[in-house]
Amino acid sequence: MMDVLSKIADAVEEAVKKIPDSKCKGECIGIGADGTSTSQIDKIAENVVLDYLERHNIPLNVLSEEIGYVDNGGEETLILDPVDGTSNAVAGIPLYTISMAIGTRSLSDVHTAYIRNIATGDVITAEKGKGAYKNGSKICVRKADMADLFMMIYMGNSATPESFGLAKRVSSSRSLGCASLEMVLVAEGVADGFMMHVEKYTRGIRVVDIAASTLILREAGGEVYDLDGNALDMGLDIGCHSSFIAFGEKKVYDFIIMEKEMFEPRYGICVNTKVPEAKEYTKRVLKALEGCDYVLDESIAGELGMEGLPIEEMKVDIMITIGGDGTILRTFMKNKAPLFGINAGGVGFLTEVDVKDLEEGIKRLRNGDYVVEERFKLSSWYEGEYLAEAVNEAVVHTDSIAKIRHFKIYVNDKFMMELRADGIMISTPTGSTCYAMSLGAPLIDPRVNAVVVVPMAAYKFASRPFVIPANAKITVETVMDSGCLLVVDGQEEYEIRGKTRIDFIRSPETVKFIRFNTDFYSRVRNKLVNAI
Numbered sequence: 001m002m003d004v005l006s007k008i009a010d011a012v013e014e015a016v017k018k019i020p021d022s023k024c025k026g027e028c029i030g031i032g033a034d035g036t037s038t039s040q041i042d043k044i045a046e047n048v049v050l051d052y053l054e055r056h057n058i059p060l061n062v063l064s065e066e067i068g069y070v071d072n073g074g075e076e077t078l079i080l081d082p083v084d085g086t087s088n089a090v091a092g093i094p095l096y097t098i099s100m101a102i103g104t105r106s107l108s109d110v111h112t113a114y115i116r117n118i119a120t121g122d123v124i125t126a127e128k129g130k131g132a133y134k135n136g137s138k139i140c141v142r143k144a145d146m147a148d149l150f151m152m153i154y155m156g157n158s159a160t161p162e163s164f165g166l167a168k169r170v171s172s173s174r175s176l177g178c179a180s181l182e183m184v185l186v187a188e189g190v191a192d193g194f195m196m197h198v199e200k201y202t203r204g205i206r207v208v209d210i211a212a213s214t215l216i217l218r219e220a221g222g223e224v225y226d227l228d229g230n231a232l233d234m235g236l237d238i239g240c241h242s243s244f245i246a247f248g249e250k251k252v253y254d255f256i257i258m259e260k261e262m263f264e265p266r267y268g269i270c271v272n273t274k275v276p277e278a279k280e281y282t283k284r285v286l287k288a289l290e291g292c293d294y295v296l297d298e299s300i301a302g303e304l305g306m307e308g309l310p311i312e313e314m315k316v317d318i319m320i321t322i323g324g325d326g327t328i329l330r331t332f333m334k335n336k337a338p339l340f341g342i343n344a345g346g347v348g349f350l351t352e353v354d355v356k357d358l359e360e361g362i363k364r365l366r367n368g369d370y371v372v373e374e375r376f377k378l379s380s381w382y383e384g385e386y387l388a389e390a391v392n393e394a395v396v397h398t399d400s401i402a403k404i405r406h407f408k409i410y411v412n413d414k415f416m417m418e419l420r421a422d423g424i425m426i427s428t429p430t431g432s433t434c435y436a437m438s439l440g441a442p443l444i445d446p447r448v449n450a451v452v453v454v455p456m457a458a459y460k461f462a463s464r465p466f467v468i469p470a471n472a473k474i475t476v477e478t479v480m481d482s483g484c485l486l487v488v489d490g491q492e493e494y495e496i497r498g499k500t501r502i503d504f505i506r507s508p509e510t511v512k513f514i515r516f517n518t519d520f521y522s523r524v525r526n527k528l529v530n531a532i
Contacts, residue, residue: 001102001112002112002114002125002127004056004058005100005102005112005114006114006123007052008048008049008052008053008098008100009098009100009114009116009123011048011049011052012045012048012049012082012098012118013098013116013118013121015044015045015048016041016044016045016083016089016118019040019041019044024040039083039086039090041083041086041089041090042065042066042082042083042086043066043082045082045083045098046064046065046066046067046080046082048082049062049064049078049080049082049098049100050062050064050067050070053072053078059072059073059074059075059076060072060074060076060077060078060102061073061074061076061077061078062077062078062080063077063078063079063080063207063208063236063238064080064081064082064208065080065081065082065206065208065209065238066082068238069236069238075104076102076103076104077102077103077104077236078100078101078102079100079101079102079103079110079207079208079211079212079236080098080099080100080208081097081098081099081100081180081208081209081212082098083096083097083098083118084096084097084098084099084178084179084180084181084209085097085176085177085178085180085181087177088176088177088178089118089119093177094117094119094120095117095119095176095177095178095181096117096118096119096178097115097116097117097118097178097180097181098115098116098118099114099115099180099208099209099210099211099212099213100113100114100115100212101113101114101211101212101215103211103236105235105236106207106233106234106235106236107207107210107211107214107232107233107234107235108231108233110128110211110212110214110215111127111128111215112126112127112128112215113125113126113127113211113212113213113214113215113216113219114212115180115181115184115212115213115216117181122134122135123135124139124184124187124188124216125216126212126215126216126218126219126220127219128215128219129219130219131219131220132187132215132216132217132219132220134184134188139187139188139189139220140187140188140189140220140221141186141187141189141217141220141221141222141248141249142189142190142192142248143248143249144192144193144247144248144249144251144252146251146252146255147171148171149170149171149172149192149193149252149255150170150171150172150173150174150190150191150192151166151167151170151172151173151174151191151192151193151194151195152173152174152175152176152182152185152186152191152193152194152195153166153167153173153174153175153194153195153196154175154179154195154196154197154198155167155175156175156198156203158198158199158200158203158374159197159198159199160197160198160199160372161265161317162197162368163195163197166195166256174191179194179196179205179209179210179213180209180210180212180213182194183210183213183214183216183217183224183246184213184216184217186217186220186222186246186247186248187213187216187217187219187220187222187248188220189220189248192247192248192249192252193245193246193247193248193252193253193256194245194246194247195244195245195246195256196243196244196245197227197243197245198241198243199338199371199372199373199374199512200372200373200374201241201371201373201518202241202447203241204241204242204243205241205242205243205244206234206238206240206241207234207235207236207237207238207240208238210224210244214232214246217246220248221248222246222247222248222249223246223247223250223253224244224245224246224247225244225245225246225247225253226242226243226244226245227243227244227245227257229253229257232244243371245257265293265316265317265318266292266293266294266295266315266316266317266318267289267292267293267294267295267316267317267318267319267320268294268295268296268297268311268314268316268318268319268320268335268337269282269285269286269294269295269296269297269300269319269320269321269322270297270300270311270319270320270321270322270323270327270330270331270335271296271297271299271300271321271322271323271327272321272322272323272324272326272327272344272345273299273300273303275322275323275344275345277344278300278303278322278344279300279303279304281322281342281344281355281358282296282300282304282322283304284355284358284359285320285322285342285358285362288358288359288362288363289362289366292366294316295308295309295314295316296308296309297309297310297311297314298310310334311330311331311334311335312334312335314335314337316335316337317337317338318337318338318339318340318365318514319331319335319337319338319339319340320339320340320341320342320362320365321339321340321341321342321351322342322344322355323341323342323343323344323345324343324344324345324346324347324348324351325341325345325347325348325349325350325351325392325434326345326490326491327341327345328341328350328351328391329350329391329392329489329490329491330491332391332489332511333388333389333489333491333492336509336511337512338372338512338513338514339511339512339513339514340352340361340365340370340513340514341353341513342354342355342358342361343355347527347528348527349433349434349523349527349528350430350513352513352514352515352516353516361516364516365514369516370514370515370516371514371515371516371518372512372513372514372515373446373512373513373514373515373518374510374511374512374513375391375428375429375430375446375510375511375512375513376428376449376470376506376507376510377389377390377391377428377506377507377509377510377511378390378393378394378426378428378451378504378505378506378507379504379505379506379507380394380486380488380502380503380504381502381503381504381505382486382494382496382500382501382502382503383500387486387488387492387494388488388489388491388492389488389507389509390426390428390431390488390489391428391430391431391489391511392427392428392430392431392434392435392489392490393425393426393427393428393431393434393435393436393488393489394425394426394486394487394488394489394504395423395424395425395426395435395456395486395487395488396423396424396425396476396478396484396485396486396496396502397422397423397424397456397484397485397487398422398423398482398484398485399482399483399484399485399495399496400482403482404420404421404422404459405420405421405422405423405478405479405480405482405484406418406419406420406478406479406480407419407420407421407424407476407477407478407479408476408477408479409424409453409474409475409476409477410474410475410477411468411472411473411474411475412472412473413473413475416453416466417463417466418479419455419458419459419460419463420458420459420460421455421456421457421458421459421463422456422457423455423456423457423484424453424454424455424456424476425439425441425453425454425455425456426451426452426453426454426474426476426504427441427451427452427454428451428470429444429445429446429447429448429450429451430446430511431489432444432452433524433527433528435490436452436454436465437528439454439455439456439465440454440465441454441465442465442467443524444467445520446520447520449469449470449471450467450468450469450470451467451468451470451474451504451506452465452466452467452468453465453466453468453474470506471505471506472505473503473504473505474503474504474505475501475502475503475504476501476502476504477499477500477501478496478497478498478499478500478501479498479499480498480499481498481499482498483495483496483497483498484496484498486502
């Protein structure tokens, strides 16, 4: 089988070298099965592999970055990343590979691995129980000098603060943008470890990225763990992602985790003082944070006889809110820190723990036992002015009780619909479980890059919600002379004159939620379906 993989790599290398220039290599031609952009070079390489398997009647199923899973009726699956390091290939940086592995159900049963650096021709292989090789010579991990560690560290825009902290604590570090080769550097004893720790689940590693390099590293004497200290195992599912630490010696992993646990952020505490027992809940949070650096918002601080700051002046690493979703939305309008919500209100869909569990929640927070989930915001423009950004929704509605308004809606300046209604709502996926839901709009998985335009009490039943790509510009025109109000997240209000237009578009900024559980569907079941 290794000979087959070598011939496939030959064909891919030949095809890739025929692509005339970087512009052609990097041309986006669609969206892959993993939900990310597919470049010309990725698709060409993948097509070559699929064509080779078909022409030579090789009985392998395929799991690949672009096409997803292809059932060819085989007993085993080729786990394929046709080009790992696409951005490097486009930029002319000689660090990009074809990565192939063969297994049946998961990362743990992969038995054959083949990686080729397409730019240099270097070949790294492994078979389970037979060792790892580079260009035919056996390779192995090195003995780590803890005073002179050299680490590969993912440092992209979803990297956690711990990643940057680790880079400051080791002697040297690199981020190459090609996970398969970064793992190989550990396997061949050039680097001591490789950490990929992300804030956003969907930016984590996928099985197609590291199926081959994981076997190679393990056969070279190293190991790959998840952040809980377990040997990394992933099912053959393109939708699964993970953070991980690869290492040559276990003491490297222990060093990284120790440093992670030593990271103690500064906390901000924002409280809805109208909540019954707000002071008692705050005291419990302060006790759970004993020994930590924290600052209170000035409203609750005043009630406790302590010093505090306005939310917008808090320079903190993590914000803790006590209240409900409204408290979270108000806080996000004034501060950009990742937020951990404690529910002391009603449903609290955006919160993470109830007050009865706040001590356990703070303990997990302090231990770093969480992930950071990133959500996009919606920006609003009116008469050249950039208004407050929405986490949930922006609503244009009548400024008079029981008075209908006439609206026209445009998408990218193309007329979409005209209607009479009490108002128009533009909701993000985050807001789809809130006000939009009560208006009959669909719930949207937060991983979907879309917004929903929702008529409010429309005169005609045919005026239904529309799901629109989030990067589209949505324009709401108030046709009548009568005025309206623009309300952002139920917090900020702006007067809108008649016969004017408001533009809405995805904001370049995001908000970050600290989560213990990122399963949107269980959250819907527990907070909405099973709630009163």
